[in-house]
Amino acid sequence: MYDFALNPDLPAEERYRELTQMALALTEGEEDPIANMANVAALISECVPKLNWAGFYRATNGKxxxxxxxxxxxxxxxxxxxEWGAGVCGTAAASGATQRVEDVHAFPGHIACDAASRSELVVPIFKDGAVIGVLDLDSPEPGRFxxxxxxxxxxxxxAISDRIAG
Known part of the structure; x- marks a missing residue:
C-alpha cells in the first residue's frame, strides 16, 4: 500500500520536488505506461489541493x-x-508550450468537459523531442495555478516521461 502526503507548508519548489520523487518511486520498475499514468494521476489528485480533474491525454494519429x-x-x-490545436489541451500539444489559464471561460475555443472547472494547467509531455501527450489539471477556482x-x-x-511513453 502506498501512503503519500505532501506538507502544504513547504515552499512550492520543495513541494514539487517531493511530488516528483513520489511519482518516481510510484512508477519505479513498472513498464506499463497506462498503469504509471493512472498512479501518477491518483497521486496528483491526492496530494495537490483544489483540483477537480487530474489526468493525461495521449498523442495519437487520428483519421x-x-x-x-x-x-x-x-x-x-x-x-x-x-484535435491538435483545439482547446487548452490541443493548444499545449500543438505549441509544445505549457498553458496556464486563469479563466477557462475567457480562453478562445475552450472545451468544457466539467462545467465546474474555472482554471486549467496543461503541460506537454515530450519524448525524444516530440510531444507524446499532455498532463491536464483543472480547478474549480479561478486563477488556481x-x-x-x-x-x-x-x-x-x-522526470517521468520515459515511464509514461507508450
Missing part, C-alpha cells in the same frame, strides 16, 4: 491528423478525443 486521446484520470467523465505550479509540473512530467 484527420494528430489528436489527443483520453488517458488515465481522476475526475468527472471527460472528452475522449481532442501559479507560475510555480507550471514549473513544478513541467519538472514532474520531464
Amino acid at each position: 484527420s491528423g494528430p489528436e489527443l486521446v483520453l488517458g488515465p484520470f481522476i475526475g468527472r467523465p471527460a472528452c475522449i478525443r481532442i 501559479a507560475p510555480q505550479d507550471a514549473a513544478g509540473f513541467e519538472a514532474l512530467v520531464d
